[in-house]
Amino acid sequence: MAKVFIFPATSLILSDMVERWGHEALGAATGIRERIQTPSLDSPPLQMTPEDPKKGLKYAAVEVPCGVRGRMAIYGPLIEEADAAIIINDADLSFGCMGCARTNELVMFMVRQQKGLPLLDIKYPETEDEGVAFVTQIKEFLAGLEGEINE
Amino acid sequence: MSRTEYIPTYVGTVTKYVFIDSPDFTPQTLVIRAYEISEGLLIKETCFGLQVTGEPEKVKNLIKELRTVDPTHIFVKDRGFPPGDTRRCRANLGGARPGYYGHEFESGLFRYISHGLKELEKNTAPTVTRLGKKKLDEGKLPLNKLVEIINNEEA
Numbered sequence: 001m002a003k004v005f006i007f008p009a010t011s012l013i014l015s016d017m018v019e020r021w022g023h024e025a026l027g028a029a030t031g032i033r034e035r036i037q038t039p040s041l042d043s044p045p046l047q048m049t050p051e052d053p054k055k056g057l058k059y060a061a062v063e064v065p066c067g068v069r070g071r072m073a074i075y076g077p078l079i080e081e082a083d084a085a086i087i088i089n090d091a092d093l094s095f096g097c098m099g100c101a102r103t104n105e106l107v108m109f110m111v112r113q114q115k116g117l118p119l120l121d122i123k124y125p126e127t128e129d130e131g132v133a134f135v136t137q138i139k140e141f142l143a144g145l146e147g148e149i150n151e
Numbered sequence: 152m153s154r155t156e157y158i159p160t161y162v163g164t165v166t167k168y169v170f171i172d173s174p175d176f177t178p179q180t181l182v183i184r185a186y187e188i189s190e191g192l193l194i195k196e197t198c199f200g201l202q203v204t205g206e207p208e209k210v211k212n213l214i215k216e217l218r219t220v221d222p223t224h225i226f227v228k229d230r231g232f233p234p235g236d237t238r239r240c241r242a243n244l245g246g247a248r249p250g251y252y253g254h255e256f257e258s259g260l261f262r263y264i265s266h267g268l269k270e271l272e273k274n275t276a277p278t279v280t281r282l283g284k285k286k287l288d289e290g291k292l293p294l295n296k297l298v299e300i301i302n303n304e305e306a
């Protein structure tokens with residue numbers, strides 16, 4: 001079973017595809033769950049503490065807004081932990097404020113820069129034929145990971 | 152800044168969304184099936200399917216069983232918060248729950264994914280057109296064309 005980082009990290013379809021074929025999807029829920037299930041000082045709504053932007057310094061420089069660094073404190077460790085990644089390129093749904101937008105760019109950049117990280121770059125299907133291609137490509141990619149892990 | 156102690160609930164559990172977009176089964180049918188095999192898991196019915204919370208292994212088994220109801224029309228997603236959490240539940244916040252818009256968008260694509268899964272089951276699509284990644288300059292003015300325009304203006 002491989003750990004697969006998904007982008008958009010909140011993607012329902014990717015999360016399903018990865019789990020459907022027996023792998024573990026690493027998305028926003030994984031990072032958020034870890035925070036809200038850990039006792040600490042109350043820091044609603046996401047239990048992001050002042051420590052998180054400091055952790056984000058590993059991934060983004062100090063002059064980068066703390067919103068980006070805070071988000072990277074969630075996504076950065078997941079990318080490092082991942083055995084593979086799937087990116088949907090035209091994911092307009094992940095659009096948000098500048099913090100979200102810049103974090104998205106940084107996440108995609110980081111994933112592509114990770115040496116030896118198998119990556120599937122794909123886009124959302126817009127027709128039934130593209131749906132077949134989308135599903136087939138993800139299945140083949142995940143099947144290939146099983147071979148790599150066994151080796 | 153708040154300095155009160157935070158005591159987490161549902162520690163060691165996972166929560167999963169189960170979406171159903173089937174012509175043959177309703178969320179209600181799915182929830183009744185889930186209750187039948189729930190083994191003490193916390194289940195909440197929603198308009199799109201259900202949410203299930205509990206020990207990871209039990210949740211995994213339940214989802215495996217639920218998928219057999221309609222494999223190509225059931226989609227499962229991980230969730231960070233437990234159901235009804237006051238920080239996320241729209242009963243407390245008002246308006247749509249954060250994250251709803253993403254689900255709404257992707258729900259619109261279920262029909263293509265379901266079609267893909269069916270074709271994959273039938274294995275009738277040995278050759279599929281590969282989806283390339285969207286190029287950064289897709290649909291934009293090519294660089295050489297821009298240079299040509301500038302040169303023409305200067306001439």
